[in-house]
Amino acid sequence: MKKSCILFFSLFSLTALAQKNDVVTTQVSSKADALQSQIIAWRRDFHEHPELGNHEVRTSAIIAKHLQSLGIQVQTGIATTGVVGILKGDKPGPVVALRADMDGLPVIERTPVPFASKVKTIYNGQEVGVMHACGHDSHMAILMAVAQILSTMKSELHGTVKFIFQPAEEGVEPGQKGGAEEMVKEGVLQNPKVDVIFGLHINSQTEVGKITYRPGGTMAGVNDMQIIVKGRSAHGAYPWSSVDPIVVSAEIINNLQTIVSRNINVTENPAVVTIGAIKGGNRSNIIPESVEMLGTLRSFTAADEKLLAERVKQIATKTAEAQGATAEVKIPYSNHYPVTFNDPELTQKMLPSLQHTAGAQNVLLRPPVTGAEDFSFYQEKVPGLFFFLGGMPKGGNPLTAPSHHTPDFYIDESGFTLGVKALCNLTLDYMASAQQ
Numbered sequence: 001m002k003k004s005c006i007l008f009f010s011l012f013s014l015t016a017l018a019q020k021n022d023v024v025t026t027q028v029s030s031k032a033d034a035l036q037s038q039i040i041a042w043r044r045d046f047h048e049h050p051e052l053g054n055h056e057v058r059t060s061a062i063i064a065k066h067l068q069s070l071g072i073q074v075q076t077g078i079a080t081t082g083v084v085g086i087l088k089g090d091k092p093g094p095v096v097a098l099r100a101d102m103d104g105l106p107v108i109e110r111t112p113v114p115f116a117s118k119v120k121t122i123y124n125g126q127e128v129g130v131m132h133a134c135g136h137d138s139h140m141a142i143l144m145a146v147a148q149i150l151s152t153m154k155s156e157l158h159g160t161v162k163f164i165f166q167p168a169e170e171g172v173e174p175g176q177k178g179g180a181e182e183m184v185k186e187g188v189l190q191n192p193k194v195d196v197i198f199g200l201h202i203n204s205q206t207e208v209g210k211i212t213y214r215p216g217g218t219m220a221g222v223n224d225m226q227i228i229v230k231g232r233s234a235h236g237a238y239p240w241s242s243v244d245p246i247v248v249s250a251e252i253i254n255n256l257q258t259i260v261s262r263n264i265n266v267t268e269n270p271a272v273v274t275i276g277a278i279k280g281g282n283r284s285n286i287i288p289e290s291v292e293m294l295g296t297l298r299s300f301t302a303a304d305e306k307l308l309a310e311r312v313k314q315i316a317t318k319t320a321e322a323q324g325a326t327a328e329v330k331i332p333y334s335n336h337y338p339v340t341f342n343d344p345e346l347t348q349k350m351l352p353s354l355q356h357t358a359g360a361q362n363v364l365l366r367p368p369v370t371g372a373e374d375f376s377f378y379q380e381k382v383p384g385l386f387f388f389l390g391g392m393p394k395g396g397n398p399l400t401a402p403s404h405h406t407p408d409f410y411i412d413e414s415g416f417t418l419g420v421k422a423l424c425n426l427t428l429d430y431m432a433s434a435q436q
Contacts, residue, residue, distance in 0.1 A: 031149045032420040039141045040413045044115040046137035050104030050130045053168030054178045056081040070151040079182035083165040089157020094434045096427045097162040097197040100143035101169035107131040110407035133409040135202035142419040158431040180374040197384040198426045202391040205398035208415035210390035211358045212366035215347040219340035220298035222372035226333040227293040231325040236285035243324045245291040252319045259311045272298040338376040343383035353429040389419045
């Protein structure tokens with residue numbers, strides 16, 4: 001009889017909690033839908049006035065003013081232009097961090113929208129366009145709405161929410177510091193100490209209304225690299241007098257392609273070796289003395305990261321040596337991001353929250369992504385979950401939809417409220433689970 005009573009009361013408690021969660025979910029959904037036009041307006045304003053990493057002065061001022069208007073405690077100037085808002089609930093509980101990135105990219109926009117960016121600036125010594133070509137404008141607008149909704153639910157919050165608006169996710173110019181790594185160094189996960197962190201990324205090739213996720217390694221760890229090949233200069237008419245660094249570089253590039261095809265077990269983890277820039281010489285009839293190559297290495301395990309670096313150095317130096325040249329290799333050259341690793345236990349625990357928000361049929365497991373995210377620096381310190389939000393118009397073709405980091409990058413704004421609801425529900429559901 002005693003066991004039956006315990007079972008009855010346990011089932012009653014679970015039913016009551018589920019009913020309470022449904023009420024809260026309905027409140028969140030209603031509040032998010034009511035904010036849709038404001039979210040779109042915020043996003044369009046950010047899109048029309050993008051700023052590069054560590055230069056998000058206008059952007060951060062707008063965010064700080066909004067958070068202050070909600071009665072949220074605000075800290076500014078973190079990692080140069082970062083903004084952090086702290087919302088303390090009326091009830092004790094865990095500290096949940098939510099993150100949005102703020103920077104644009106040096107890309108000239110081509111999209112035919114009335115709020116297209118016309119901003120230009122100097123980057124790395126060259127005049128460039130500036131565009132939110134990766135969706136950070138939408139991330140900021142979504143998190144601003146989350147802050148507004150949760151601030152109205154302060155009496156129901158079992159814990160504290162830390163809103164992290166981060167600069168320079170896309171990196172900074174050589175010689176500068178910034179991004180998530182710098183924010184972590186400056187204590188963004190402390191005072192109060194963060195227990196978990198959630199983040200999202202809009203995706204232009206996933207249909208609106210869909211959420212995709214992956215436990216474990218979801219985005220690649222990345223090292224950039226520099227290879228300088230040094231030979232001997234000569235007149236282009238007398239190549240036998242030279243040690244031609246251009247020819248040597250061509251051989252190195254071809255040989256590097258064998259790393260993935262012959263050294264990586266591609267049945268277990270993908271990997272990427274890419275040379276993205278090569279610079280050598282300035283005239284058709286002069287064989288130069290040196291060539292510089294820049295590239296990227298991407299992998300999903302520490303072992304593969306080590307293997308890639310070792311093989312690049314070995315292939316570059318030995319190929320050059322065989323031709324009488326030398327090769328200097330720097331890995332990393334200017335930046336390194338760890339693997340974006342979704343804590344498996346946290347992911348499993350919070351999956352029902354995402355499914356309840358979007359509908360189970362709209363929450364899909366995705367393959368690993370060879371792009372990188374500096375959200376990974378937060379995940380090195382605390383358990384984190386990073387997921388993807390659909391931004392492609394319904395019925396679109398993901399194979400032809402403009403990809404991120406391109407002049408034609410386009411996002412359907414109707415999907416923003418799903419991101420707002422997902423982050424709100426993850427926060428509230430995690431806090432509720434901590435009370436059980």
